[in-house]
Amino acid sequence: MTEFDRRRHPVRPDLAAEAYRGRVEAGIFAEGIERRVNADAIPLRPEADERSPIDTEALFGETFTVFEEGDAWCWGQLATDGYVGWLPAGALGIPGPEPTHRVAALRSYRYPQPELKLPPLGLLSMGSRVTVVGEERVRDLDYAVLADGTAMVSRHLMPVGEAEPDWVAVAERFAGTPYLWGGRTSLGLDCSALIQIACQAAGIDAPRDSDMQEDELGSRMNNEKACAMPCRGDLYFWKGHVGVLSDPQTLLHANGFTMTVAYEPLAAVTRRLEEAGLPVTAIRRIA
The missing domain is CATH 2.30.30 (SH3 type barrels.)
Incomplete structure (x- = not known):
């Protein structure tokens, strides 16, 4: 059977979305019911347990398609970026008029x-x-x-549909925001959420996690050429981490070193991560 990334595909051995019928084996296939997030922001988790790590957060007004609905937890998929996981049932409501x-x-x-x-x-x-x-x-x-x-x-x-002209400028507005693993708000966010939120504000579709962004966001550059001619907006990737150049020498990133969204010299970040066994894995550019 094809392996599906549990973060992006509503597929479990006992339950899968109806769209996967014929592609996977599952005990039940569900059509899904649309709900609207009514909490300011709420953690989406890989398990129906408050002690489970936070994968990401769902924001007020976002659509969440529920495939399993219980009294305490619901399992489904966030429409904004396709992330799959568990939300508390109380954070979801019946959809009203479409957001404007x-x-x-x-x-x-x-x-x-x-x-x-x-x-x-x-x-x-x-x-x-x-x-x-x-x-x-x-x-x-x-x-x-x-x-x-x-x-x-x-x-x-x-x-909705109106875009910011400069996605990097949007990311820069988060400078000083606390670092929060899985966070996706201006009160706390992680490295890939900073990139995703800023891109989405500018009308650029961006996946949620750094490995997804490394594979899909913008165009992959030749590392040697990109390092020789760095540009504002270039995305630098390390295993499990991403940051954006605010200028050719400065990286803006949400990081666990300063525990904030911070500006740091690119050379210093690169050296620190290389010493930890984490070389640059890719450089990508959004046209």
Whole structure:
């Protein structure tokens, strides 16, 4: 039987998505039911256990197709990047109108109504999805009124489909953000999430994990030529790690050395990782 990456394919020995019928053997094939993430952000795990490591995070407003639904946990696939895993059932709700906007600021509060003096209901990170149905101006501040009656500051949102002009500039806005394995928000994220979020903001489809990005994101460069003529936006890969050049000599990366999203001299990072037995494995460039 073909081996499927459990991170990207909803396939288990006992259960698989209906689309895999005839390709795999499974006890049950399920069509899947669409749900919408209603938590600000929620860990997606490889097992239905809060003690299980975090693979990634699902963000408010993202669609999650459920193939197994239980009282406590649901197993399915995140529509944004196809990641498969387990989410708490309470973090999912029935889909309403399709999202019209995404959060373009690093993070922004959601209020019970258009009034910044009210206690906020949540804090949404860049990439979260919301449905705007109206606008209201209160004391010279424009609010977007959402489908559920809540409100957010309008200038922190961008229509779905509208892209940022410079994905590296988006990544640079995360400088100083704490490093969090599996994190995918402006409160904590890992190396590949930094690249994914920034690319998605610019309309560039990017897979979630660094090994996927090394195989699929942009075009692979000849390492010798790329090192001789480095460019802003070049992606440098090591085993289990990725960073982006903010200028020809400086790497921006979420890393476990500084435990932040940090700027470091590329030469220093390369030397440190080589000493740890981790040479550069690839350099890729997004056209």
